Amino acid sequence: MDDREAVARAYAAVVNGRRSIRGYKREAVPRALLRDVLALAMRSPSSLNTQPWNFYVVTGDPLERIRAENTRRNLERIPSTREFRGMENYEGVHRDRQVGIAKQLFGAMGIARDDRPKRTDWVLRGFRQFDAPACIVVTYDKVLVGSDIAPFDCGAVATAIVNAAWSKGLGCVINSQGIMHSEVVRREAGIADDQTIMICIAIGWPDGDFPANAVVSTRKTVDEAATFVGFEA
Numbered sequence: 001m002d003d004r005e006a007v008a009r010a011y012a013a014v015v016n017g018r019r020s021i022r023g024y025k026r027e028a029v030p031r032a033l034l035r036d037v038l039a040l041a042m043r044s045p046s047s048l049n050t051q052p053w054n055f056y057v058v059t060g061d062p063l064e065r066i067r068a069e070n071t072r073r074n075l076e077r078i079p080s081t082r083e084f085r086g087m088e089n090y091e092g093v094h095r096d097r098q099v100g101i102a103k104q105l106f107g108a109m110g111i112a113r114d115d116r117p118k119r120t121d122w123v124l125r126g127f128r129q130f131d132a133p134a135c136i137v138v139t140y141d142k143v144l145v146g147s148d149i150a151p152f153d154c155g156a157v158a159t160a161i162v163n164a165a166w167s168k169g170l171g172c173v174i175n176s177q178g179i180m181h182s183e184v185v186r187r188e189a190g191i192a193d194d195q196t197i198m199i200c201i202a203i204g205w206p207d208g209d210f211p212a213n214a215v216v217s218t219r220k221t222v223d224e225a226a227t228f229v230g231f232e233a
Contacts, residue, residue, distance in 0.1 A: 023210025
């Protein structure tokens, strides 16, 4: 096997093996390892090499305060103040996919459709960033707000982060619930005023005994997603 084939196989193993991790060991993640993950991820492509991204890596008491306040506000039905807009209500095939992964996760966790306490607890886990020992808050320079390219680049670097983490034995889940109340995240993480909070990524050592961690989401096929133009066959 030549070097290129070895690299291709290693890359495929990371991409095909990676799963969203929603249950973590309590063990802390060393700062140096998180730096290594970011260093790899920051090789991600960006438009005109603008590299709009910044990262606030949070653990310990500040993360616990974010979790507690995020959960409290959710339970009190305080409206979200998320800075980067999401899609509130999916319809059609997008809604079908959303429901599909929920069914996979609830099935793995043994959560019945009519079991409201367990379903609520699952939602709150998301607002607690799934109790991961650390999280990475991805931000981008506020001067770029209004451009679709900056968040596009941040999406690319987020993908690179979860793959880099997986290659080092860590697990992640990209999690918008964890930054629903952006002013809380901004205060506790010390996020600069010139940054827009885009998303957070829970990160830690996967708990092999947590059933949802075995879930592999179903994906569209290449034939469903791609149109090839100009090819002879």
